[in-house]
Amino acid sequence: MDRDNLVNPVVKNYDRVEACVTAACDRSGRDRREVTLIAVSKTKPMEDIQALIDHGVTHFGENKVQEMCGKEEALPKGLSWHMIGHLQRNKVKYLMGKTCLIHSVDSLRLAQEIQKEAAKAGITCPVLMEINIGNEESKGGIEIHEAESLARQIAALSNVKLCGLMCIAPFVDDPEENRLHFRCMREKRDQLAALQIPGTDIRELSMGMTGDFEVAIEEGATLVRVGTAIFGERDYNI
Ligand SMILES: *Cc1c(COP(=O)(O)O)cnc(C)c1O
DSSP states (O other): OOGGGGSSSHHHHHHHHHHHHHHHHTTTTTGGGGGGEEEEEETHHHHHHHHHHHHOOOEEEOOOOOHHHHHHSSSSSEEEEEEEEOOOOGGGHHHHTTTTTTEOOOOOOHHHHHHHHHHHOOEEEHHHHHHHHTTTTSSBBBOOOHHHHHHHHHOOOOTTTEEEEEEEEOOSGGGGHHHHHHHHHHHHHHHHHHHTTTTTOOOOEEEEEEETTHHHHTTOSSEEEEEEEHOOOOOOTT
């Protein structure tokens, strides 16, 4: 029997994506350790995630609170679960202590709810602000010109730590079309970091998905969120 047939295809896919991440770092003179590859496991079964865990993968991304909490409970401890989806305030309490980073903070009210629940849990919750970089109606996130004022408001919340910015770039055929959006994100991250707002530690840039993560890395991404290229197409009708 061919041993290769026993390997879950997601493991090979992961290695392929990992090689592309490394190549993009090399092309842009970056250290591979500056970029975290998050395997976006939403809608995907435990056995695919477990295969990656067995392969040494520790960073996973989910966009629904209930699904993330279920997987976090069922799978081994010590993994890093990233909340990358739109977050309703009434679900924040379930995430405390389970997520390593909330990528999708897009309002002061949401940040205040995270403050309340983090304080109750006795923790500090790391967050990113989501920027609607393409100014698309269909997408969440604040406008880029609002970033500084929201950053200052979040900075005042003692149990919320603002660590950087996140965006979901427009869906495009040619990833090069998003290069200027990613560059703009990086410039805003640098501007905010230079303000040295007390209580913040602004260094992360969560940007790049299956279609455009290589360009995102070339433009400075520190966290890339890759689903389809690792797990295959998602089926929402199951
Ligand atoms: C689903 C999702 C991803 C992964 O998208 P792919 O194109 O499958 O890589 C990344 N970021 C967010 C916020 C998502 O919801």
